[in-house]
Amino acid sequence: MKWGASCVVLALELVCAEQASAQTVTRYNFDIPNSVRAAAIQAIAHAAGASVSFAQPGNKSLHEVIKPIRGKLTLAQALSQALAGSEWYVESAGNGQVRIARSGGDASDIIVTGQRDQLRKEDSNLLTRSDTPLKNTPGTIVSVTQEVLASQNVTSLSEAIRNLPGVTYTPGPPSQIGSRGATTLGASFTSGLRNSAVGGDAPTIDVESIEVLKGPSSVLTGTAVAGGLVNFNPKRALGVSPAEFDFAVGSDKYIRGSVDVGGAISSDNRLNWRFVGLSEYADHQDNGGNAPHSYVADAIFGYRDHGWKIDASSQFYDTRIVYGRLYYDDLTTNTVKPVTAFSNDDNYYRTKSLSQNLSLERDLTSSKKFTLRLRSRLRYQYAEQTLQNQLYQGTYNIGLPQIQELVTGNSSFSKNKQFSSSTDIYAKLATGQLTQQFIVAFDYAWQNANQLARSYSAFVPSQPATLEPLPDDNTYGRSTLHATRKDYGVVVQDQIAWGAFHALLSLRQSWFDLTSRQQFIYTPNIYNNNADQRISKLLPTGGAVYELTDWASIYYTYQKAITPPQLNIQTYPGNPFPPSISTGHEAGVKMELFGGRISLTGDYFRKSNNNLPLVDPAHAGFYIAGPGQKSEGFEINQSGKITPTLFLQSGFAYTVSRDSKPLISAPRYQANAWILKNFKLGDGQIDLGFGGNYQDGTNLVLTNYSTGVTTYPKFPQKYLRFDAAIGYKNGPYKLNLTVNNLFDRFNIYTPLVATNLYQGVGREFRLVFTTALPR
Structure with missing residues (x-):
């Protein structure tokens, strides 16, 4: 009809x-x-x-x-x-x-479609594969919406992550987003579909929200990452958003312009369009490299009629990500010192990406008691990444009169094609107080990677440490990589609601195929390093939620995930490195306070995995399977409005190792907060924002490649920064001033390797003028 x-x-x-x-x-x-x-x-x-x-x-x-x-x-x-x-x-x-x-x-x-609180996201499909209120979801999902990011003048993933409790960021590539003692290994997803491995830090100007599902889970993604699932929810064309334009200036000669416009294509408003664009550039990043930029263009279409719900988009972005100044942990004095052997101001990685996205949904039949729905999503992404980076490997005595400092460099050009898809049949059956939501799903992801790279080293001061040009087909010492990866699986799931009781039962059969061909070319010699791996694994996921009252519920969840090894992880005999199996247990309480305006989640978790790669002491450049790690901790997350004019998003996380081996790049203590208060001033409105981030108790990894001995020193510094914002709205106009790292405190991004520590961004100013046109 x-x-x-x-x-x-x-x-x-x-x-x-x-x-x-x-x-x-x-x-x-x-x-x-x-x-x-x-x-x-x-x-x-x-x-x-x-x-x-x-x-x-x-x-x-x-x-x-x-x-x-x-x-x-x-x-x-x-x-x-x-x-x-x-x-x-x-x-x-x-x-x-x-x-x-x-x-x-x-x-x-x-x-x-009813009005919503745009500052928080109250439902998700990351764990359940269907939109489920977070209160009824047996797990922890933290998110940040575009409205919160706009209040902070944020357009980058690195800055967006600061809003997510218990989540850390370490610059890449690939950028490491950590949670509960493990990281994403650079993996990310858009609408639940896998992104390109060289897609870099995708911009956030064209997303509605960013979510992180805590803990190991393979229900949605197949072979997964143990540290959590990062998912982008893109903007859609619904014909209801006003046209917005903004212009911004800031410190370090920062300049930005963006646009978000849309409207109806058809006379009955069933076919809508939307365009989101961004151009931003700075002379340099404070305490970092030169000429960061981000250019984005996203054409979005949406159709609603004849029972169809169709969303399509074509996205292009070009980002140049630069690094903060480089430091190292001096274990003799237990202090952080700057690397002086070279300057990394010109180090960068640049990503160009073109992607096509399509989502289809249609009810095959629907009534008050029974619904049968077909859903399908497709994503294709082609990405190119250019990397030029120098790393510090510490001091060495190689027999010369003075101590030498070893510097290694990497220059590479990578191309990646990624195709991801998911199709499912969703059935909802309501009989009295019992409601069941069955899902049978199949998903498939194919990735083809090609890379031309060169690694080099220099002993300073006897050799100069200079940034080498990108390699070509004639470069001596180059390496080539050709790899094809396939992830696919079948999911059978039942989500049950019976009065105050909610349960999730899911079983997934996952398959993983990898073919990798790598050559190291030292003319006229050629060395091959090939890898083929086939994985098949059946993994369960389950959880339950019980609503104690209309504002409080308790829950438990059990999750398992399988993580294949990275391409460069090889055993000496040439056998495939075994995958890591992660297991997670979580129990907690979910509450809706202040009349449902604010949600609060408190949880206790335990997580373990196996087959972590350790440097092979007998064979340089190869690895052996280690015993894995065990972690536990608790988290508290809040998001919502304490009063109609006071918004709070905050959290605290405590994570600790359950065995003798400390967790790497996982702060024991983490806290974050962002508070927004608005009040009337004449015909306009003042918005005041203030927040901060805190990390402490991080361990590093330090490997002596001469002896093969690995130690885990404790990082001697805390991470602490404060941010502030003040905005004024009057009708369709808004002026918003933000200051990041308000007190210009010296910080190091969540550290990983003791010899290469990147300084966090210093004090930065952004002044954004926005105007919205009526629909």
């Missing part, structure tokens, strides 16, 4: 907000007395911040008198009460939408 057909009874639409990604869980206080159905629906829409119009005002069912609607209810619950006894019913449509459908009719008759 088409939108606008004669049988459509009502339509609710936004007046000033984007699509509600969270209205299915946001609760409102309703007190609607006995009234006719049309009046009750109007009152519900008003309470949820929406407007309502009726295509057929004379429809008989609209003038029937209904019972009172009272209490704290979601939009869907209130509408269900208002429509009780009629031919219409309400159901969740995923992605935060609510459908009003007619029994026996097309389920896309009406789509209702």
Whole structure:
């Protein structure tokens, strides 16, 4: 049935907000007395911040008198009460939408979108593969929305991560995002689909939110990463966002312009378009390298009609990421000292990426008791990455009169093609108090990588430490890499809701195929290093949530994941290095406080893995399988509004090793906070923001490649920074000033290797002017 057909009874639409990604869980206080159905629906829409119009005002069912609607209810619950006894019913449509459908009719008759709290994300599909309120999700998912990033003038992943409790960032490539004592190994995902391995730190200007699923999990991604899953939720074309333009200036000759515009292509507003663009550049990064930049163009399309929900986009970005100044940990004095053997101001990695994304969803059948839905997502990404970087390896006495400092360099050009897809059949069955959501899914990811690289070394001061040019087909000492990787699997899952009890049962069969061919060319000699690996593993995931009250629930989850080794990890006999199996246990409490305005999660976790690579002491350049690591800890995360004008996003995480081997690049103590307060000033509004980040208790890894001995010294410094923002809004205009690292404190990014420590960004200013045009 088409939108606008004669049988459509009502339509609710936004007046000033984007699509509600969270209205299915946001609760409102309703007190609607006995009234006719049309009046009750109007009152519900008003309470949820929406407007309502009726295509057929004379429809008989609209003038029937209904019972009172009272209490704290979601939009869907209130509408269900208002429509009780009629031919219409309400159901969740995923992605935060609510459908009003007619029994026996097309389920896309009406789509209702209510106002939401844009500063926090209240549902996710990372663990459950279907949009589920975080309160009912048996696991910990932390996120940051575009609205919070805009309040901080943030456009980069490195700065966005500071908002996520218990999550750390170490510059790449690949950039390491850590959680619970392990890292992502550079892996990231868009709408649950794997991104290119050389995609770099993708920009954040065209995302609605960034999420991290804590702990090991392979339900969504197949072969996974033990430290957590990083997922980008892209912006969509829904025809409800106002056109926005901004211009910014800042310290270090920073300049930026961005645009976010959209509208309807079809006369009935069923086909919409959106364009997001960014151009930003600086002379240099404070305490870092030269000429960072980010250029983004994203064309987005969305279609809603005939029961179809289709989203498509074409994204291009060009980023140049530079490094902070280089330091090392001097173990003799237990202090951090600058590397003086060379300057790394010109070190960088640059990524160019072009991707195509397509999402299709359609209800095959739908009624009040049963829904059968087909969903499919596709992503193709081609990325190129250029790297020029020098690293410090410490001091050596090689028989010369003075101590020598060893410097190694890397220059490489990489090309990567990534295709990712997922298709599933979703069935929802409601019988009385019992609701079951079955999913049978198949996903497939294919990746082809080619790299031309050169590594070199110099002993300073007897040799100069200079940045070498990129290699070509005639460069002496070059290496070539050709690799093909396939990840695919089948998932069978059941999500059960029975009154206050919610359960997740999932079983996944994962397959992993890798073919790698590497050559080291020292004319006329050629050395080969080939690897082939095949992995097949059946992994379970399960969890349960019990709602103690309407504002508090307890939960437990059990997760397993399999992580293949990196391409450069080889055993001396040439056998494939075994994969790492991670196991996670987590228990906690979830609460919605202050009338549901703020969510709080507290959890205790235990995690273990095996087959970690250790340097082979008998064969330089090769590895042996180590015993793995065990960690445990607890976390507290908060997000939401304490009052209608005071927003808080904060957290604390404590992580410690459960065996004699300390965790690497995993702070024992982490804390973060971002507070936003707004108040009226004349005809405008003042927004004040303040927050900070704290890390302490990190261990490094230090390997003596001459002896093969590895030690884990404790890093002697704390990480502490404060950030502030002040903005003024008046009508469609906003001026926002942010200061990062307010007190210009010396910080080191979450450290990994003791000889190469990157300084965090110093004090930076950003002043952004934004104007929004009416829809």
